Amino acid sequence: MKELRWNYPKTLADAEKLVQQENVVPHGGGTGLLLRNLLGVDGLIELSQLPLRYVNAANGIIEIGSMMTYADVASELQKIDPEHILVKCLHHSANTPLRNRITVGGSIAMFPLWSDLMGALLALDAKVNLIGKNNGDFPVEDYVKDSNLRQNSLITAVKFHNADWRSAHYREIRTKSDMPVFNLTVLLKVEADKVRESRIVVVGTVSKFTRLTAVEDYLSSRKIDEIKPAEIEKLVNLKFAGSRIDDPNYSNIKAGIELGRIIVQMVRT
Ligand SMILES: Cc1cc2nc3c(=O)[nH]c(=O)nc-3n(C[C@H](O)[C@H](O)[C@H](O)COP(=O)(O)OP(=O)(O)OC[C@H]3O[C@@H](n4cnc5c(N)ncnc54)[C@H](O)[C@@H]3O)c2cc1C
Numbered sequence: 001m002k003e004l005r006w007n008y009p010k011t012l013a014d015a016e017k018l019v020q021q022e023n024v025v026p027h028g029g030g031t032g033l034l035l036r037n038l039l040g041v042d043g044l045i046e047l048s049q050l051p052l053r054y055v056n057a058a059n060g061i062i063e064i065g066s067m068m069t070y071a072d073v074a075s076e077l078q079k080i081d082p083e084h085i086l087v088k089c090l091h092h093s094a095n096t097p098l099r100n101r102i103t104v105g106g107s108i109a110m111f112p113l114w115s116d117l118m119g120a121l122l123a124l125d126a127k128v129n130l131i132g133k134n135n136g137d138f139p140v141e142d143y144v145k146d147s148n149l150r151q152n153s154l155i156t157a158v159k160f161h162n163a164d165w166r167s168a169h170y171r172e173i174r175t176k177s178d179m180p181v182f183n184l185t186v187l188l189k190v191e192a193d194k195v196r197e198s199r200i201v202v203v204g205t206v207s208k209f210t211r212l213t214a215v216e217d218y219l220s221s222r223k224i225d226e227i228k229p230a231e232i233e234k235l236v237n238l239k240f241a242g243s244r245i246d247d248p249n250y251s252n253i254k255a256g257i258e259l260g261r262i263i264v265q266m267v268r269t
Pocket residue numbers: 025026027028029030031032033034047066093094098101102103104105106107108109110112114115116117153154155156178179180
């Protein structure tokens with residue numbers, strides 16, 4: 001068996017050099033790498049000694065270091081805003097030992113179909129900070145879609161506006177220990193008796209994620225009393241596929257029903 005070279009950089013400058021070497025990849029929590037074929041990997045960059053485990057909230061921006069675990073994020077953001085969408089997404093993700101290991105950086109880089117993190121980051125229009133071959137802040141959506149951005153680049157942080165959203169997260173699971181088949185993230189701004197703005201992201205579709213713009217348009221400036229779950233259901237037309245999906249049509253109908261339910265709950269409370 002091939003021997004893997006482990007690197008333990010203590011500075012971002014060292015990590016930046018290492019990440020640009022061929023076949024040398026970052027190691028966050030290791031929960032995804034553990035399940036991956038590492039035949040093409042010559043070395044790992046273990047990130048735990050880097051100063052990447054922090055949350056900063058200043059000037060209306062929240063910045064989260066990429067080595068924050070799901071558990072870290074949930075507990076730190078709870079102090080800033082207990083109703084924050086990331087608290088809702090992450091506090092019940094996977095299980096306690098995994099939440100203590102899974103990192104924000106590794107989860108953005110890997111973006112599994114069952115990700116509890118990515119729907120919220122996409123809905124928040126978050127940006128990643130990269131060092132290495134690519135340097136600077138880039139929208140998470142671009143990072144997901146553009147493989148050039150992911151090449152030989154280390155995510156150091158993710159940041160987004162600290163805006164006042166009503167929020168909800170729904171995971172489609174059979175039992176608490178399941179990875180979700182899909183999950184829904186909803187952000188709403190409600191003013192007086194109308195929805196002023198909404199952002200709705202489904203994770204787990206064939207294109208990994210889908211922004212439900214038809215439902216966002218339906219909600220736009222609509223009076224709360226006029227929002228009907230059955231009308232929302234009709235606007236949901238999602239494509240699901242893969243070994244974890246037995247019946248794509250069932251998953252689509254279920255997503256529509258759950259979305260209608262949570263939106264009505266959000267606007268009427
Ligand atoms: C049994 C099980 C159940 C799970 N259930 C869920 C669930 O329900 N919901 C959920 O959201 N997640 C879940 N996960 C976690 C998810 O599947 C991934 O394993 C996890 O998101 C990867 O994060 P990590 O920090 O462990 O990354 P790693 O395993 O360390 O890395 C994953 C990938 O990202 C790269 N990488 C790591 N850090 C960085 C960085 N800073 N910059 C650039 N690239 C980087 C690595 O090189 C690798 O390619 C589960 C995992 C397991 C094992």
